């Protein structure tokens with residue numbers, strides 16, 4: 001065969017500059033494309049052999065080799081798969097591969113927004129021109145009496161095809177790397193790129209670096225190292241769950257996510273119908289110290305990595321987990337607009353969501369203690385899941401746990417049943433254990449219980465539960481004086497009115513707060529002089545305003561009112577009511593101090609108030625000596 005020169009059947013002269021421009025940020029996919037083509041070529045040969053249409057030597061070891069030659073500026077990908085005849089090159093490389101490039105161009109040439117091309121568009125073989133100035137294919141088909149062939153193209157629209165000299169079946173593709181791709185001439189970069197996309201490819205991939213000095217031991221002797229593949233050909237998720245041990249699951253987690261904390265538990269997904277999907281989802285142990293949740297779900301198509309965290313396929317709340325999902329029915333080249341509108345993708349997402357909901361409800365029912373041990377770590381996922389996904393909520397609604405004041409984990413029904421004779425359908429909660437310690441003590445002293453809801457997600461979570469469970473309401477522990485904390489009134493109406501007016505005047509004067517809201521209550525606890533309450537509605541309004549405040553709105557625009565409760569059973573308060581002979585300055589000192597003490601257990605004092613509080617405390621101490 002003489003050299004055949006030809007024009008690629010392409011209508012645009014300058015397709016490559018456009019491809020390069022559009023795919024610039026993703027140009028490492030050439031490695032994925034060439035290696036997956038090599039892998040396909042091996043699979044095709046094996047299939048033909050099974051159909052008796054190809055003969056394979058029984059000692060054949062199928063593998064893919066990547067050779068990096070930094071000096072020559074080349075990267076070569078070779079396989080011992082099916083190979084191509086010159087006719088096949090014309091058909092598959094000249095026509096088909098270019099038609100992919102043309103489709104790409106047709107779809108994207110008018111779009112000016114780079115973000116529109118999310119994910120990876122399949123340019124297959126031609127993605128190699130994103131990093132190479134010339135690409136050369138040396139190939140020999142498996143077919144009897146096939147002639148080897150060489151194809152060459154410099155990224156323009158012309159190619160050369162001539163008789164080759166390859167002697168073994170398979171294909172070798174050499175990329176003469178251009179300036180755009182020179183980062184891949186670095187061994188580390190090339191290795192990481194291959195590992196990113198090809199870690200689970202079904203055939204072993206070896207990387208060789210031409211001219212690399214062999215490693216030596218301390219005495220200077222060359223260490224003979226067995227070449228190691230860059231990938232695992234049978235990742236754990238392809239096995240049947242019954243064949244996997246806990247140790248293997250943990251090991252797979254560690255090596256895949258480089259997370260050395262053990263996962264809490266995992267879900268092995270394995271289904272063939274109505275779609276093919278395999279994978280493992282792990283519930284990671286949270287870094288509670290910083291409260292960060294960084295999930296990672298890697299998506300694969302037949303063991304070829306597609307992308308991370310594609311929220312169209314994985315329900316958003318599950319992106320907080322870590323895991324791998326392999327679905328051969330998904331396109332390798334996912335474009336987000338396609339996924340968003342795809343009913344099939346939605347089915348996958350629903351399936352995954354259901355599996356997770358079933359697994360955790362199962363765990364709750366059969367191993368409640370283990371479930372409780374996990375609860376602090378998994379609750380953000382499950383709460384977020386409930387907020388995001390109605391169906392998920394319906395499955396898990398009865399397994400949400402609440403930690404009570406005795407550090408026990410109870411369900412909503414259990415809490416409400418235990419409190420039914422004291423406060424029906426009302427859930428008292430603590431949002432900050434330290435800040436609200438005073439109120440917690442009060443509750444405990446009076447045999448009342450509350451639950452701890454202190455995570456960032458909890459305000460949204462409580463509103464959701466209130467909207468789903470009719471009649472149930474959440475009230476913060478310091479929202480109001482509970483009837484169980486108050487004794488029967490000993491003052492008559494007239495006396496109470498008089499005392500209230502007297503103290504109101506005293507406090508308004510001392511604090512300089514004209515609109516101070518105040519109430520006298522005979523509280524059961526004699527040690528508590530005063531406390532501040534803020535109605536639940538006001539507090540939620542305040543929280544909301546704080547949220548909007550982040551977007552530039554001043555939360556102080558909407559002042560919320562607190563009420564100062566004075567305990568008429570406390571000696572100091574009694575003294576203020578009954579003794580008319582207290583010096584004005586002492587009176588003022590007591591009022592201010594009582595107010596600050598109440599305030600401290602409600603919210604942090606401002607720096608100005610804190611300074612005053614400290615100075616006043618010192619003044620009071622001085623009075624003792």
Ligand SMILES: Nc1ncnc2c1ncn2[C@@H]1O[C@H](COP(=O)(O)OP(=O)(O)OP(=O)(O)O)[C@@H](O)[C@H]1O
Nearest residue numbers: 037038041083084092093097122123124125126171
């Ligand atoms: N290493 C190889 N061995 C044998 N045939 C190959 C090899 N690489 C490419 N081919 C042939 O060239 C064709 C075009 O490859 P290309 O990567 O452009 O597209 P594809 O693999 O069909 O689709 P995709 O866009 O998903 O990659 C392949 O379908 C295959 O027939």
